Structure formats: C-alpha cells, structure tokens
Amino acid sequence: SKSKGNVLSPQDVMKTAGADILRLWVASADTTGDIRFGPAIVQSASEAYRKLRNTLRWMLGALHYYTPDLTVPRAELPELERLMLHRLTEIDAEVRAAYAAYDFRGVVAALAPFMNTDLSSFYFDIRKDTLYCEPRSSVKRRGALTVIDQIFGCVTTWLAPILSFTAEEAWGHRYGEDRSIHLEAFPELPETWRDEALAEKWERVRDVRRVVTGALEIERAAKRIGSSLEAAPEIFVTDAALRDAVQDIDLAEIAITSGATLSAVEAPDGAFTLSDVPGVGVVVRRADGRKCARSWRITDDVGADPDYPDLSARDAAAVRELEARRQA
Structure with a gap:
C-alpha cells in the first residue's frame, strides 16, 4: 500500500534477487484477480527459480560427457527413456498452446511440475546410478544421455521467453556463445515419440513405486535403514493390472534399492500400504551382501x-x- 509506505519496488527486487526471479513471478501471476506482491512472494518465486535452475545445472553436468557418437536410436532405448520422450511431446503441446494464448502462467504451470517432479524427483533420481556407474559403452547410459540431451534442448528453449538470462546462460554453456538461444525456434518433436500405451503402463509402475518409496521413508525415519540402497523390499501385488505393468521392470532400479522381490500373494499383516493404490503392500528387508565401494549398492x-x-x-x-x- 502506497499510503502505508510498505511498497516493494521491482527495481529493488532485481538488484537483490535478479531479473529472472522477477520475470518468473510475473509469468506465474494470476492476472484474472488482484495480484499480491511482497517479500514472502518474492521468496516463493526465488525457491521456484532455484529448483528450475538446479535442474538445468544438473543436465549440463551430465551432458559434459555426451558426444553425438554416443547417441542411441529411439528403437533401442530402454522403456524409461522412451517414456520421457513421450512426456516431452505432451509438455510440448501444453507449452505451445499456452504461449499461443499468451498464457505465461500456463507455461510455468506445465514446466515447473515437469522439471521438479518428472525429471528431478523421478527420472534423474533413477538414472543417477546409470550415469555415474555404468561403463561408458553401456547402452543404458548412452540412452540416458541421448534423452537428457533432447530434454535440455526442449526445456531451455521453452523457458527462454520467461527466464531469458538463465536460458541464455545455460545454452551458452552447452553450445557456446556464438548463437543466442533467442534465435532458436522450439524443437519440432517427432510424432513417433508419442506412446500412449507405454505412458499408461508407467502410470501403474509409478503407483507401485510410490508405495515402495513410502515404505522406505518409514524405515528411514525409524533409523532402521540409512540410504535406500541398504534395503531390498518385498513387494506384494495382487492387483492384476499393476502386476502386469511391473512384471518386466527392474523394481530395485526404479525404487533405488539394492534388491527387490515381487510376489503375487496377499501382503502380510503390518506391510506398508497406500489407500489410493489398493492391491500393493511392501515389507522392507535389509539387503544381503557387501557394499560396493563405487556404487554403494x-x-x-x-x-x-x-x-x-x-x-x-x-x-x-x-x-x-x-x-x-x-x-x-
């Protein structure tokens, strides 16, 4: 309020937080009603910006080891990589529609969950072991780098109209400063990347994974395990559709544990369950064997x-x- 003298100047925000945080707040604002602005709102925008920037930084670190000769054709990619290509086509449609309607809030609403949840908390979290520990010649590792390269190209160009300085900086680190990202068009994604059946299958896989990660959190909180790699959960799946979805999936890899067993029998009493994923129960056991000094598995x-x-x-x-x- 000007009358109370508690005005927060956008110029002051740019001096202390940077222009891109201000731009992100503007793009995220709901212009259909009164727009509030203050230190707490700037802090929230700063946190959202930090998560987006950290995701870009992580991709730049991974892609430091990627060269075009490592590229894996889509037909040879593991399912998880093909799933992420499918997700790119879905986000591409949302982002293009939002920009066409000058709905910048819609752009942020599409990209922020994708980068924070689909990428950082799911795909990147699973693939860290592959990227850090698999041999350079590994198809799985090469496939992950192939897909991360595609994700980086899409995400930076999608973000460029909003986080103009950050996108330019990230693009320059990846491709050099000879050409600005603001001269690039949004990538045209092949229609063959879309795979609705695969996406439906992995929705079920992620449901089962949520139950496993929930059980692991309980064990960590009780200090019965430290890292999830100390565990080898027993996963009981009586729901036929869920069981079919995970039958050929490496559940230890997806749950980031050292082992996992799948059983079609009813979960025993005391097993961890989630009310919104019926037919799945998890009992966490400690993994047997010795700890690898390199991967910690x-x-x-x-x-x-x-x-x-x-x-x-x-x-x-x-x-x-x-x-x-x-x-x-």
Missing part, C-alpha cells in the same frame, strides 16, 4: 573380480573399461 558379487575386490562385477567392468580408455 549391496550385492552378493562384490569382490567377484579379483582385480577389484571392493567393487561389484558391474562396477569392476566399468572401471576396467575406463582404465583401458585412459591407457589407449
């Missing part, structure tokens, strides 16, 4: 390679390949 093949007594077989192979490349 607990497996029974640590020390199987005598040259690397502290590593699992997968990690030993990765290190051997890395050392061979260094000597070449």
